[in-house]
Amino acid sequence: MKKILYILTGLLLASSFVACEPEFSKPLSDDLYTSGDADFSKYVAVGNSLTAGYTNGTLYKSGQENSFPAILAEQMKLAGGGEFTQPYYEDDSKDIGGMVFNGSTVILDPKLIINLSAGAPERINETPTVDVMQVHPGPYNNMGVPGAKIFHLVAPGYGNLANLPLQKANPYFIRMASAPDKTIVEDVLAQQPTFFTFWIGGNDVLWYATSGGVGVDQNETGNLDPSTYGPNDITNVNVFAAIYSQIVDALTANGAKGVLATVPDVASLPYFTTIPYNPIPIEDQAQADALNAAYANYNGGIQQALAGGLITPDEADARTINFQLGANALVMTDEYLTDLSNLGLPSIRQATADDLVILPAKSVIGVAPDPNNPQLINGITIPLGDEWILSAHEVGQVRTATAGFNQTINTIAAIKDLPVADMAALMEDMKSGLVIEDGSMYTADYFNGTNLDNLTFSLDGVHPTSRGYAIIANKFIDVIEQKYGAKLPKVVPAQYPTFDILPSN
Amino acid sequence: MKKILIVLAFLSFGSSYAGGYRVALQGQRMLGMAHAGLSVFKNAETAFFNPAGIAFLDKKLSVSFGVSGIMSHVKFQNEYYNWAYETDNPIGTPFYLNVAYQTSDNVSLGLAIYTPFGSSSVWNDWVGSDIVNDISMKVFYIQPSLTYKFSEMLSMSASLIMAYGEVSYNKNINRYLADEQGNKTNVQLESGMTGAAGYALSMAFKPSKNVSFGINYRSKVIIDAKYGKAEFNNVPAFLSDKLKTTAFSAELPMPAELGVGMSVKPIDKLLLAFDYNYTYWSVYKELRINFKNDLPTSVSAKNYKNTSTMRFGAEYQVNDKIFVRAGYYYDESPLTKDHFSPETPSLDSNNYTFGLGYQMKKWAIDFSLLYVDGKERTDYTYVNGEGPSAHRFGGTYVSNAIIPGIGFTYSIN
Numbered sequence: 015m016k017k018i019l020y021i022l023t024g025l026l027l028a029s030s031f032v033a034c035e036p037e038f039s040k041p042l043s044d045d046l047y048t049s050g051d052a053d054f055s056k057y058v059a060v061g062n063s064l065t066a067g068y069t070n071g072t073l074y075k076s077g078q079e080n081s082f083p084a085i086l087a088e089q090m091k092l093a094g095g096g097e098f099t100q101p102y103y104e105d106d107s108k109d110i111g112g113m114v115f116n117g118s119t120v121i122l123d124p125k126l127i128i129n130l131s132a133g134a135p136e137r138i139n140e141t142p143t144v145d146v147m148q149v150h151p152g153p154y155n156n157m158g159v160p161g162a163k164i165f166h167l168v169a170p171g172y173g174n175l176a177n178l179p180l181q182k183a184n185p186y187f188i189r190m191a192s193a194p195d196k197t198i199v200e201d202v203l204a205q206q207p208t209f210f211t212f213w214i215g216g217n218d219v220l221w222y223a224t225s226g227g228v229g230v231d232q233n234e235t236g237n238l239d240p241s242t243y244g245p246n247d248i249t250n251v252n253v254f255a256a257i258y259s260q261i262v263d264a265l266t267a268n269g270a271k272g273v274l275a276t277v278p279d280v281a282s283l284p285y286f287t288t289i290p291y292n293p294i295p296i297e298d299q300a301q302a303d304a305l306n307a308a309y310a311n312y313n314g315g316i317q318q319a320l321a322g323g324l325i326t327p328d329e330a331d332a333r334t335i336n337f338q339l340g341a342n343a344l345v346m347t348d349e350y351l352t353d354l355s356n357l358g359l360p361s362i363r364q365a366t367a368d369d370l371v372i373l374p375a376k377s378v379i380g381v382a383p384d385p386n387n388p389q390l391i392n393g394i395t396i397p398l399g400d401e402w403i404l405s406a407h408e409v410g411q412v413r414t415a416t417a418g419f420n421q422t423i424n425t426i427a428a429i430k431d432l433p434v435a436d437m438a439a440l441m442e443d444m445k446s447g448l449v450i451e452d453g454s455m456y457t458a459d460y461f462n463g464t465n466l467d468n469l470t471f472s473l474d475g476v477h478p479t480s481r482g483y484a485i486i487a488n489k490f491i492d493v494i495e496q497k498y499g500a501k502l503p504k505v506v507p508a509q510y511p512t513f514d515i516l517p518s519n
Numbered sequence: 520m521k522k523i524l525i526v527l528a529f530l531s532f533g534s535s536y537a538g539g540y541r542v543a544l545q546g547q548r549m550l551g552m553a554h555a556g557l558s559v560f561k562n563a564e565t566a567f568f569n570p571a572g573i574a575f576l577d578k579k580l581s582v583s584f585g586v587s588g589i590m591s592h593v594k595f596q597n598e599y600y601n602w603a604y605e606t607d608n609p610i611g612t613p614f615y616l617n618v619a620y621q622t623s624d625n626v627s628l629g630l631a632i633y634t635p636f637g638s639s640s641v642w643n644d645w646v647g648s649d650i651v652n653d654i655s656m657k658v659f660y661i662q663p664s665l666t667y668k669f670s671e672m673l674s675m676s677a678s679l680i681m682a683y684g685e686v687s688y689n690k691n692i693n694r695y696l697a698d699e700q701g702n703k704t705n706v707q708l709e710s711g712m713t714g715a716a717g718y719a720l721s722m723a724f725k726p727s728k729n730v731s732f733g734i735n736y737r738s739k740v741i742i743d744a745k746y747g748k749a750e751f752n753n754v755p756a757f758l759s760d761k762l763k764t765t766a767f768s769a770e771l772p773m774p775a776e777l778g779v780g781m782s783v784k785p786i787d788k789l790l791l792a793f794d795y796n797y798t799y800w801s802v803y804k805e806l807r808i809n810f811k812n813d814l815p816t817s818v819s820a821k822n823y824k825n826t827s828t829m830r831f832g833a834e835y836q837v838n839d840k841i842f843v844r845a846g847y848y849y850d851e852s853p854l855t856k857d858h859f860s861p862e863t864p865s866l867d868s869n870n871y872t873f874g875l876g877y878q879m880k881k882w883a884i885d886f887s888l889l890y891v892d893g894k895e896r897t898d899y900t901y902v903n904g905e906g907p908s909a910h911r912f913g914g915t916y917v918s919n920a921i922i923p924g925i926g927f928t929y930s931i932n
Contacts, residue, residue, distance in 0.1 A: 034919070035919070036594055037594075038596060038895060041596065042601060089601075130757050453911050454908055454909060454910035456907070457907065467907070468907040503598070503601030504599055504600055505600070508693070508908070508910070509695060515757040
C-alpha cells in the first residue's frame with residue numbers, strides 16, 4: 015500500500031511539473047515578419063510636423079513617442095529594423111510641449127487640452143520647460159521638423175540660433191541640428207538611410223490656409239526665390255518640384271528604398287470644416303428685418319454700383335446682404351471683391367458653402383466686442399475679417415497648389431519606382447469616417463461630446479491625434495507591404511492617446 | 520450554516536476547463552473513467568451522478584470526498600497585430616463531498632456538496648484588458664436527495680439544489696482610459712455570495728447483474744446577484760464624479776444538464792461505462808450588468824449554444840484491492856462564432872483520464888488524472904455594442920489543463 019502511495023504521489027508531482035503548455039499549430043515566430051525587398055536597418059523619416067508627431071497644437075514628449083515614424087520603426091524591428099532615435103525631449107518634464115527662449119520667454123505655446131469647466135479647447139495653463147537654447151545635436155532618425163516647408167529642408171542656417179530673431183531659423187531644428195549650419199537634408203543623408211519616408215508639402219499651402227489666406231500665392235506672382243517668401247505664402251509649384259526631385263535623388267542615390275506621401279487637401283482638415291459658413295440661426299422675422307435694415311444702405315450702394323457698371327450682376331447678387339428665417343450665412347470681408355471704397359462701400363458679402371471658416375473663429379463668431387454696444391456682433395453686424403475665413407478664391411488657390419504638389423509627388427514616384435502613400439485620401443477618410451480592421455470607426459466628429467474615443471484629429475484641427483498617427487502608420491505599412499513584399503504587424507489605434515481632458519485649467 | 524458557506528467560499532474553484540464554465544470533477548473514482556458515472560453505482564459518488572443509484576449500492580452508508588488540482592493554460596495570439604499572451608491562472612482546487620445512506624430497503628437519502636461551475640481566468644497586462652483582466656466565478660451546490668426503490672431493477676430520486684455563487688470580475692473601462700499617472704482605469708465587480716434554488720430528478724435501472732442504465736436531469740439555476748458592488752480604480756479627475764463606487768445587479772445562469780448513461784460488465788473484472796450529457800447552455804444569452812447609478816447598463820452578448828459531451832470509461836479490477844481506470848470524453852464548447860470571449864475561453868476538447876483505486880476494508884482511496892487537450896480556435900468577440908467604438912477582438916486560442924485528483928471513500932454496512 016505504502017509503495018503504491020509513493021509511486022502515485024511521485025507520478026502526480028511529476029505531472030504537475032511537466033504541465034506541458036499548449037502549442038499553436040502555427041506559432042508567431044521571428045521569421046513571420048519580413049522586410050521583403052526593403053532594408054529597414056537604417057530608417058530615417060523626413061518631413062514636417064506630421065512626421066515629428068506634433069499634435070494638439072505642439073510637439074510634446076508623449077506625442078513624439080507616438081509619432082508615426084516611431085510606431086512604424088517599432089514594427090520594423092520585427093523585420094530587421096534598427097534603433098530609431100528621435101530629437102531630445104527629456105526636458106519636456108510636464109509633457110506639455112511648447113518652447114521657451116532662454117528659460118523664461120515663451121516662444122511656442124504648450125499643448126491644447128479640453129477644460130471641462132469651460133468646455134472648449136484651450137492651452138494648458140503651464141509654462142513650457144523645453145528651451146530652444148538647449149541644443150542636443152543630432153542627427154536623429156526622426157527628421158520631422160514642425161513648420162518646415164519644402165525649401166527649408168535644404169536651407170542653410172535653418173538650425174542656427176542666431177537666425178531665430180530674423181525668422182530664418184526653426185526652433186525645433188535649432189535644438190536637433192547636428193551643427194548650426196547643416197541643412198535638414200544634410201543631416202538626413204549623413205545617416206545613410208537604407209529606408210525612408212518622405213512626407214512634405216503641407217506647410218507650403220497650410221500656413222496660407224490656416225492664416226485665412228493672409229499671405230501671397232507665389233504661383234500667381236511666379237516668384238521662384240523662396241528666400242523672399244513670407245511665412246504665410248503658398249510655395250510656387252515649380253520651386254516645390256525642383257527641390258522635391260533633388261531630395262528624392264539624394265535619398266535614393268545609394269539604392270535606399272522608401273515611401274513618398276501626398277499632401278492632404280485643405281477640406282479634409284477639421285480646422286476648415288468644423289465651423290459651418292451659416293452658423294447664425296434666426297427664428298424671428300422682426301430680427302431678420304432689423305438686420306436687413308442695418309444693411310439697407312450697403313445694399314442700396316451695391317445696386318448703384320451695379321447701375322453704374324462698376325460690378326457685374328453676379329457680384330451684386332453675391333454682395334447683397336439678406337437675413338431670413340433659418341440658418342444664415344456669416345457676413346465676411348473678401349479682399350477679392352471689387353474695391354468700392356471710394357463709394358464708401360466696404361468689401362463684404364455673406365459667406366457661401368465654398369468659403370471655409372477656420373476653427374479658431376469659433377471663439378469670435380457671435381461675440382459683441384464692445385460691451386456698450388451689444389448690437390455690434392462679430393460675423394453678423396461686424397463683418398468677419400479675412401483672417402478667419404478662407405474665401406472661395408483662396409480655397410481655389412490652395413487646392414490648385416496642393417494638386418500641383420501631389421502631381422509632382424506622383425510623377426517623381428513613378429520615375430523613381432517609389433510607392434506613394436496617399437495620405438490625402440487617408441486624411442479625407444479620417445475626417446469623414448474610417449472603419450478600420452477591427453470594425454471601429456474613426457472620425458473627426460469634434461465637439462459632439464459623445465465620441466471622444468474615436469477622434470482622428472487633435473484639438474488643433476490640423477494634426478492627427480496619436481490615434482490618427484497610428485492609422486497613418488498602418489497605412490505606411492500597407493504601402494510598404496504592397497510595394498516591397500514585406501510583412502509587418504499593425505497597431506491598434508485605440509491604444510494610443512488623443513488629448514487631455516482636465517476638470518479645470 | 521453561515522460558517523460552512525464561508526469555509527466553502529475560501530476553497531478556490533478553478534479554471535473552467537470543461538465546456539463553458541462547467542467543472543466536471545465530482546468524483547475521483549468516476550473521473551478515472553471519463554466521469555461517466557450515470558449508471559455506475561459503486562460508492563457515494565452516485566449521490567452526485569445519479570442519486571437514484573444509491574438504492575443499488577452494496578453498502579448501507581458510503582461517504583466520499585476528494586479534491587482536484589487544476590493547472591490550466593490558455594494561450595492567445597494574433598498575427599495581424601503580433602499579439603501573444605497567455606493566462607496566468609491560479610491552481611484551482613474544486614472539492615466534493617458525497618454521502619449515500621440506505622435508510623431502509625426502499626428508501627435512501629443522499630447528499631452531495633460539489634462545485635459544478637466555476638472559472639478563473641487571469642490575463643495580466645494584456646491587449647484584451649477592456650474585456651477582462653481577471654475573472655473568477657465560484658459556484659457550489661448543496662444537493663440533498665430522496666431515493667425510492669420501486670423494484671430490484673428500478674429506482675427514482677428527487678433532489679433539491681441549493682446553489683451559492685459569487686463572481687469577481689475586473690476589466691478596464693476601455694482600451695486607453697487611464698488616470699493622470701498612466702494607470703489604466705478599471706472596474707472591479709464583486710457580486711457577493713448569492714443563493715438560488717433548483718432541483719434534480721434521476722432514475723436508475725438495473726435489468727441484470729451486469730447491465731445498468733441511468734438518467735439524471737439537473738435543472739438550471741439562475742443566480743441573481745442583486746447586491747453587487749462596482750468599484751472604479753485609477754479614475755482620471757475629469758471622470759471622478761461619474762465613475763464612483765456603485766451597486767449593480769446581474770444574473771448569471773447555471774444551465775440545466777440532462778444525462779443518460781449505460782454500463783456493462785462484459786467480463787467479470789471489466790466494467791465499461793458510456794455517458795451522454797446534454798447541457799442547455801443556450802440559457803446564457805447575454806451578460807447584463809445594471810448599475811444602480813446613472814451609468815449605462817453594460818450588455819455583452821453571449822449567445823451560448825447547447826452542447827453534447829460523450830464519455831467512455833473503463834475500469835479493470837486487477838485483484839481484490841487494486842483497480843485501474845481509463846477514459847476518454849469529447850467536450851464541446853458552448854461559445855458560438857463571433858462570441859468567443861477571453862473571459863471564458865472554452866474550446867472543444869479531447870479529454871483523457873486515468874485512475875487508480877485501492878480498496879481496503881472500509882476505506883478506499885482513488886487517484887485520478889485528467890488531461891484536457893483544447894482544440895485550437897480562431898474566433899472573435901464584439902465589444903461595446905454599437906456606435907463608433909464598437910469593435911471586434913480576437914485571434915487564435917489554444918489551451919490545455921492537467922488535473923490530478925485524490926478522493927477517499929468510507930463505506931460500511
